[in-house]
Amino acid sequence: MNAITRGVKNTFRNSIRTVGIVAILTVAIALSISMLVARDAVNKKIESVRASTGNTISVSPAGFFGFSGGGTPLTTTQISDISSIRHVTSVTSTLTQRLTSSDTSLTAPTPSGSLGGQFSGGFGGSGGFPGGSSGTFTPPVRVVGTTTPGQALVGGANGGGTETLVSGSSFSGTSTADVAIVGKTLASTNSLKVGSTFTAWNTKITVIGIYNAQSTFANSDVLMPLATVQKLSGNANDVDSATVYVDSVDNVSAVQAKIKAQLGSAADVTNAQQQAEQQLAPLNSVKTISTYTLLGTVVGAGIILLLSMLMIVRERRREIGVLKALGAKSSSVMRQFIAEATTFTLLGSFFGFLIGIVLANPITSTLVTNASSSSSSGFSRDGGFPGGGFPGGSLPGGGSSGGFHFGARGFGHAITSVQTSIGFSTLLVALLIALLVAAVGSSVAVANIARVRPAEVLRSE
Amino acid sequence: MLTISNLKKSFSSGAGDVTAVKDVSFEARSGEMVAIIGPSGSGKSTLLSLLGLLDAPDSGSLSLDGKELASLSESERTHFRAKQVGFVFQQFNLIPNLTARENVMLSLEFANYPKAQRAARAEEMLTMVGLTGDKANRRPAKLSGGEQQRVAIARAFANQPPLILADEPTGSLDRATGQRIVALLRATATTQDATVLVVTHDESVAKQADRRLEIEDGVLREIA
Ligand SMILES: Nc1ncnc2c1ncn2[C@@H]1O[C@H](COP(=O)(O)OP(=O)(O)OP(=O)(O)O)[C@@H](O)[C@H]1O
Ligand SMILES: [Mg+2]
Numbered sequence: 001m002n003a004i005t006r007g008v009k010n011t012f013r014n015s016i017r018t019v020g021i022v023a024i025l026t027v028a029i030a031l032s033i034s035m036l037v038a039r040d041a042v043n044k045k046i047e048s049v050r051a052s053t054g055n056t057i058s059v060s061p062a063g064f065f066g067f068s069g070g071g072t073p074l075t076t077t078q079i080s081d082i083s084s085i086r087h088v089t090s091v092t093s094t095l096t097q098r099l100t101s102s103d104t105s106l107t108a109p110t111p112s113g114s115l116g117g118q119f120s121g122g123f124g125g126s127g128g129f130p131g132g133s134s135g136t137f138t139p140p141v142r143v144v145g146t147t148t149p150g151q152a153l154v155g156g157a158n159g160g161g162t163e164t165l166v167s168g169s170s171f172s173g174t175s176t177a178d179v180a181i182v183g184k185t186l187a188s189t190n191s192l193k194v195g196s197t198f199t200a201w202n203t204k205i206t207v208i209g210i211y212n213a214q215s216t217f218a219n220s221d222v223l224m225p226l227a228t229v230q231k232l233s234g235n236a237n238d239v240d241s242a243t244v245y246v247d248s249v250d251n252v253s254a255v256q257a258k259i260k261a262q263l264g265s266a267a268d269v270t271n272a273q274q275q276a277e278q279q280l281a282p283l284n285s286v287k288t289i290s291t292y293t294l295l296g297t298v299v300g301a302g303i304i305l306l307l308s309m310l311m312i313v314r315e316r317r318r319e320i321g322v323l324k325a326l327g328a329k330s331s332s333v334m335r336q337f338i339a340e341a342t343t344f345t346l347l348g349s350f351f352g353f354l355i356g357i358v359l360a361n362p363i364t365s366t367l368v369t370n371a372s373s374s375s376s377s378g379f380s381r382d383g384g385f386p387g388g389g390f391p392g393g394s395l396p397g398g399g400s401s402g403g404f405h406f407g408a409r410g411f412g413h414a415i416t417s418v419q420t421s422i423g424f425s426t427l428l429v430a431l432l433i434a435l436l437v438a439a440v441g442s443s444v445a446v447a448n449i450a451r452v453r454p455a456e457v458l459r460s461e
Numbered sequence: 462m463l464t465i466s467n468l469k470k471s472f473s474s475g476a477g478d479v480t481a482v483k484d485v486s487f488e489a490r491s492g493e494m495v496a497i498i499g500p501s502g503s504g505k506s507t508l509l510s511l512l513g514l515l516d517a518p519d520s521g522s523l524s525l526d527g528k529e530l531a532s533l534s535e536s537e538r539t540h541f542r543a544k545q546v547g548f549v550f551q552q553f554n555l556i557p558n559l560t561a562r563e564n565v566m567l568s569l570e571f572a573n574y575p576k577a578q579r580a581a582r583a584e585e586m587l588t589m590v591g592l593t594g595d596k597a598n599r600r601p602a603k604l605s606g607g608e609q610q611r612v613a614i615a616r617a618f619a620n621q622p623p624l625i626l627a628d629e630p631t632g633s634l635d636r637a638t639g640q641r642i643v644a645l646l647r648a649t650a651t652t653q654d655a656t657v658l659v660v661t662h663d664e665s666v667a668k669q670a671d672r673r674l675e676i677e678d679g680v681l682r683e684i685a
Contacts, residue, residue, distance in 0.1 A: 001570070002570070006559075009558065010558065319557075323556075324539070324542075326571050327546075455515040457550060
């Protein structure tokens with residue numbers, strides 16, 4: 001039997017103490033691992049959100065309030081001025097209008113399910129439409145005039161992805177024809193096919209395509225050429241949202257400043273990067289929380305082990321003296337105690353790891369959900385709606401809940417779907433942490449071993 | 462042959478210096494058992510700690526078989542203790558979570574005794590001190606005081622050191638058991654040809670020794 005074996009054996013010398021120390025270390029290490037995993041997962045999510053927010057700037061009229069309008073529309077001239085700013089590669093514009101039953105032959109699909117309820121609640125709450133229960137309320141049909149069919153509904157409260165044509169064809173960005181491509185939900189509600197016609201603003205519009213944008217909400221819209229909507233709705237030259245593409249991410253803020261200077265107070269100019277950062281705020285706070293908790297638990301585990309080892313060394317002072325009197329080198333006695341501390345740590349790591357893996361996912365989602373909902377009003381304003389959201393504080397207090405609840409859900413869901421996984425590097429970090437705990441925990445106690453004089457064994461207690 | 466001359470050791474404590482060993486000189490041959498007697502606080506344990514190289518003297522010289530030991534470094538003293546000295550204590554000082562056999566093997570390990578022969582050597586020593594059967598596999602708590610001191614004697618003699626130092630080896634035992642333990646020390650000193658120094662308060666123990674030395678206030682003298 002050598003010093004190491006003796007050390008390992010000593011770990012189990014006092015079973016109650018062993019269980020106590022191992023249990024505390026287990027909890028600390030389980031928490032560390034959960035925090036490590038949470039941190040990794042959140043980090044990955046942050047990276048991916050950052051990577052996906054590109055070099056775009058959103059321009060919308062000041063005070064523009066999502067579906068319910070508000071503010072003074074921008075003009076086509078203003079948009080074309082933006083196009084000529086250096087580093088701007090392209091500008092896409094939309095004008096969104098709503099057709100009530102007196103304006104069109106179309107019927108909007110009735111929203112269903114809880115999302116539908118929140119949707120109509122949102123209209124009621126924001127004040128743009130008569131409130132009331134979702135059962136009797138018939139929403140208008142939304143018409144989006146766009147210069148970029150295929151990209152008009154991407155993101156935000158539109159809830160859509162890229163619109164993919166399921167039949168027919170699209171129109172060109174500069175088209176002025178009385179044509180439309182319609183969402184597949186709207187198409188089926190109104191039995192529309194390619195070649196069908198409907199009326200809007202007393203004009204006959206021909207359906208040339210049907211799209212699918214991956215969400216019932218976005219699939220209830222009508223897309224028409226921007227110029228056509230401007231002409232038919234009597235809003236010639238009006239634009240209520242524009243997306244400016246900049247040649248490189250580095251130039252985004254410079255271009256943004258120029259646009260702001262050109263449009264003055266007439267428009268809200270935001271870039272996707274800033275929006276993303278605001279959206280990421282809750283995730284960043286989770287990251288901070290998990291980092292500090294990780295540090296805290298590691299330090300805590302180290303202190304617990306350190307105090308335990310100090311206690312053990314003090315208790316076995318005489319035995320240390322005996323070993324030295326019998327001719328054991330100080331280093332060999334130290335090895336024995338380091339082996340003991342390491343065994344405690346490994347036992348704690350083993351159980352802590354098992355529990356940590358089980359807890360990592362629920363802890364991560366709890367952290368992310370709590371952090372997101374506690375700041376939901378903050379990010380839903382910016383993230384939930386096209387065109388850069390609401391000016392701060394303009395949301396009417398009481399009636400707003402339905403409206404931004406949807407934003408929080410729709411967006412919050414995407415940001416809270418954080419994937420946890422335990423990778424090789426996480427394992428490695430965890431192992432290093434365990435070793436660090438063992439090293440810190442035994443160092444001070446082991447230093448005391450050197451100070452035990454073998455002559456002490458001849459003193460009676 | 463153990464030769465000590467003019468050994469001195471003092472301790473500084475809060476109340477000033479205490480000279481525990483003032484001026485000690487004597488010689489002891491191998492195979493000889495020497496008893497050291499004296500009142501409490503007279504410096505007996507301090508003297509043993511100097512002889513066993515648990516501590517270094519302030520001055521004087523100390524040699525075993527012609528090798529000077531007073532000036533050894535800390536690590537040389539450790540090596541010397543492992544190879545050349547066996548200790549027997551009043552409180553037995555066995556390691557509580559090791560069996561009797563493992564306790565004996567401990568001193569063989571520190572003395573670098575060949576690994577493969579340690580278990581057999583420990584068994585042999587335990588048989589010699591009269592511990593047979595399953596007692597070798599018991600932990601100290603499952604042995605009587607006398608049996609524990611036998612294990613300690615087996616541990617002290619296991620690697621055949623030339624010097625055995627015993628501080629009150631019968632102090633925790635009843636009279637009869639104490640007598641048997643001293644007889645065992647006496648016999649083993651002869652068979653192993655070792656010098657055995659026994660510190661004791663007990664006259665009947667001292668009587669079994671070849672020679673008796675008395676220490677008072679750190680000064681040693683031979684008793685006829
Ligand atoms: N480490 C130390 N520090 C300070 N003083 C010490 C130390 N060791 C011994 N002394 C002092 O030296 C003197 C001799 O002590 P020692 O232990 O050698 O006596 P002893 O003869 O063994 O007594 P006892 O029979 O009671 O064991 C005592 O006065 C003691 O207080
Ligand atoms: Mg003493």
